[in-house]
Amino acid sequence: MRRGELANLAMFLAVAEERSFTRAAAKLGTSQSALSHAMRRLEASLGLRLLTRTTRSVAPTEAGARLIETLGPALDDIDAKLSSLTELRDRPAGTVRLSCSKHAARTILWPIIDRFAVEYPEVNIELNVDAALTDIVSERFDAGVRLGERVDQDMIAVKIGPDLRMAAVASPAYLAKHGVPQTPHDLAGHHCINLRMASSGGLYAWEFEKEGRDLRVRVDGQLTFNDVDLIADAAVGGHGIAFLVEDHFTTLLEQGTLVRLLENWCDPFDGYYLYYPSRRQPSLAFRLVLDALRYR
Numbered sequence: 001m002r003r004g005e006l007a008n009l010a011m012f013l014a015v016a017e018e019r020s021f022t023r024a025a026a027k028l029g030t031s032q033s034a035l036s037h038a039m040r041r042l043e044a045s046l047g048l049r050l051l052t053r054t055t056r057s058v059a060p061t062e063a064g065a066r067l068i069e070t071l072g073p074a075l076d077d078i079d080a081k082l083s084s085l086t087e088l089r090d091r092p093a094g095t096v097r098l099s100c101s102k103h104a105a106r107t108i109l110w111p112i113i114d115r116f117a118v119e120y121p122e123v124n125i126e127l128n129v130d131a132a133l134t135d136i137v138s139e140r141f142d143a144g145v146r147l148g149e150r151v152d153q154d155m156i157a158v159k160i161g162p163d164l165r166m167a168a169v170a171s172p173a174y175l176a177k178h179g180v181p182q183t184p185h186d187l188a189g190h191h192c193i194n195l196r197m198a199s200s201g202g203l204y205a206w207e208f209e210k211e212g213r214d215l216r217v218r219v220d221g222q223l224t225f226n227d228v229d230l231i232a233d234a235a236v237g238g239h240g241i242a243f244l245v246e247d248h249f250t251t252l253l254e255q256g257t258l259v260r261l262l263e264n265w266c267d268p269f270d271g272y273y274l275y276y277p278s279r280r281q282p283s284l285a286f287r288l289v290l291d292a293l294r295y296r
Contacts, residue, residue, distance in 0.1 A: 008042040011035055012050060013071050016060045017138070072138075093122035094285030099134040100127060100145035103228065104272050107247060108161045109145065109293070116292045123285045131198035131226070137277055142286050148270030155275040160293040163268040166207065167246035169258040173238045181241070184208045184217045184265055191240030192219035196226040206243045208265040215265070219243075271295075 014024040015035065025032045043050050050064035060068060100109060105127055113125055128134070128141065136144040147164075151157045168181075174191075181187055184206070195204040203224065208215040221240045225231050228244050235242035235249075236257055242249075246266075252258040274293055276282070282290065 005042070005045065008038045008045075009067075009071055011038045012042055012064075013068065015039065015051065015058055016064060016068050017140075019058050021058060091122055092120055092284050092288055094283050095124040095126065096143075096283075096286050096289045097126045097128065097141045098143050098145065098274075098289075099130060099136055099139065099141045101131055102129050103245060103248075104145045104161075105129050108272050112292050113289075116289065120285075120288060123288065125289065133199045136275075142282075143274050143276040143290075145272050145274050148273050151273050151275045154278060156278050157273040157275040158290060158293075159271070159295045160274045161271040161295055164271045165246045165268050166243060166266045167249055167253075167263070168206075168241055168243045168261040168266070169235055169249050169253065170241045170261060171236060171238045171257065172259055174235075174240065175259060177238075181261060184215050184262060187217055187219050187241065190219075190221075192221040193231050193234050193240045193242045194219060194221055194224040195228070195231060195244070196224055198226060208262065209267040209269070210265045211267075 011024070011028065011030075014028055015021060018024040018027060021032045021035050025035050028035070039051060046063075048063040049061050050067060052059045052061055098109070109127060113127070116123070117125065133146070133150070134141070134144060136142075145160065148157070148159070168187075178190060181190055187206070192206075196202075197204050203218070205216045205218050208217065219241075223234050223239055225234070228248055231242045231244060232248055232252065234240065236252065241261065242258075249258055249260075253260055274290060276286075
């Protein structure tokens, strides 16, 4: 295969993944015109139509979908072999792409990466912060970060943070006016601040646990957000009871701005894990990042 054809195949995969010539061109650092010409050359050389183009989107044809199934693992293997060559350098180098939530990025990843970047200046790290459950294989990430209970069975998972606890909180002014709930069932009589889940689009059902007993509660209230910082702000403003991972409220609880509720119903649960496909051969750069993040 000629070098130009290999480049065209990489461009095709980018267009198919992004479903857009505009986004693919930006990702590859080329022009839409050059990308369009490359796709026409590739289709002409194969004698097959690989992409269906409309005014709004681009989608692979059946032939295109079969080519993607072949290309994905092949290019991953090439990437892995190229990455392995960096181990011959005097200093570790390479790029590591991670997908994670905002909370994991702030509390676990960034404090460690902040120091790691100084120690290994030639290792590039890309953090893609996304509340949705990203498919790290199709999106070509080296690894993702999720809570332990959400990691798929076919992934290698490494614990990178401590166990977590949820916390129900409200302002003193709200509690003075509406009273203090004694059990999760009492939340039915309160204004609660809901969280809209990015992964499913549904409302988060508040999860409580006490002495091995699990309880999921659907709550009602005037306010719903898809951002945890706004939920905390609304609780401080006296708009109702909020329910998030406890470290969102640490300073506010210490200051007395918020009051913790139902603490004996909030047992610890598995914290964050870094996970990656078992079939992927990790590069030296990735192994260094993994070792730095590993929870000890």
